[in-house]
Amino acid sequence: MERIRPSLQELIWRLRERLARPLPGASAQWEMAPPYRRALLERMKEELAQARAAAVLILLYPNDLDLAFPLTLRTLQVAYHKGQISLPGGACEPGESPVEAALRETEEELGPLGDPVELLGLLTPLFIPPSGFMVHPVVGYLPRRPVFRPAPLEVAEVLEATLSWLLDPCHQGEEEREVDGARWRIPVFRLGNHVIWGATAMILAEFRAVVREVLASSG
Numbered sequence: 001m002e003r004i005r006p007s008l009q010e011l012i013w014r015l016r017e018r019l020a021r022p023l024p025g026a027s028a029q030w031e032m033a034p035p036y037r038r039a040l041l042e043r044m045k046e047e048l049a050q051a052r053a054a055a056v057l058i059l060l061y062p063n064d065l066d067l068a069f070p071l072t073l074r075t076l077q078v079a080y081h082k083g084q085i086s087l088p089g090g091a092c093e094p095g096e097s098p099v100e101a102a103l104r105e106t107e108e109e110l111g112p113l114g115d116p117v118e119l120l121g122l123l124t125p126l127f128i129p130p131s132g133f134m135v136h137p138v139v140g141y142l143p144r145r146p147v148f149r150p151a152p153l154e155v156a157e158v159l160e161a162t163l164s165w166l167l168d169p170c171h172q173g174e175e176e177r178e179v180d181g182a183r184w185r186i187p188v189f190r191l192g193n194h195v196i197w198g199a200t201a202m203i204l205a206e207f208r209a210v211v212r213e214v215l216a217s218s219g
Helices: 008-019 026-032 037-043 045-049 098-110 163-167 198-217
Strands: 052-063 066-074 089-091 118-122 126-128 133-141 155-162 172-179 182-191 194-196
Touching (some): 026 182, 037 045, 066 098, 089 098, 089 133, 098 118, 098 133, 098 155, 133 198, 155 163, 163 198, 194 198
Antiparallel strands (some): 052 066, 052 089, 066 155, 126 133, 172 182
8 A cells, every 4th residue: 555655735736746747647547437438438429529517626635644535425316426426526607617616516515615725736627428528627725624514415425535545456446337238347446335436436546646656756
């Protein structure tokens, strides 16, 4: 298991600097992609060209000598991805940037964050076939853990992950799932009793690649 070696202040600085340079992109995302994704994208070229913008937030905050970030268990009342584990976020409103949308949607889902969020950068946009959104992952930092007040119609439970958890290969595996009548072996992350797959897992895979580069460069 990889440990978080730099001070948190140095790690945040290094993450911001790394996110400003060319990203790992699809090569990292595909490590956690469902095996049917390529064929699905091939069939959805028109939807991809007309995708509506959305944004999610990887909201980092201190957790002892580590950094944590929240994930949400979606309720069965939401429009998309019912009962799945997601990063907080949602659709961009007209004229709204991905950063603005990610912050607004996070506060709508988890309540006021208290401190201003420090923007560290963005990851590679990712198309979500079930909803037709092009999701822009935003990475931000808070100096302290917020008090979460989840919106009951959207969030069934707030989960907390850490960078140490994300870097630990013991938490990655595969799970058999039925999708559109066919059974597939799908890459997943496991967080306690919860399984993270699909777009959220792909976004976290790219973020993991960024964190690994930062830690490798810090010696």
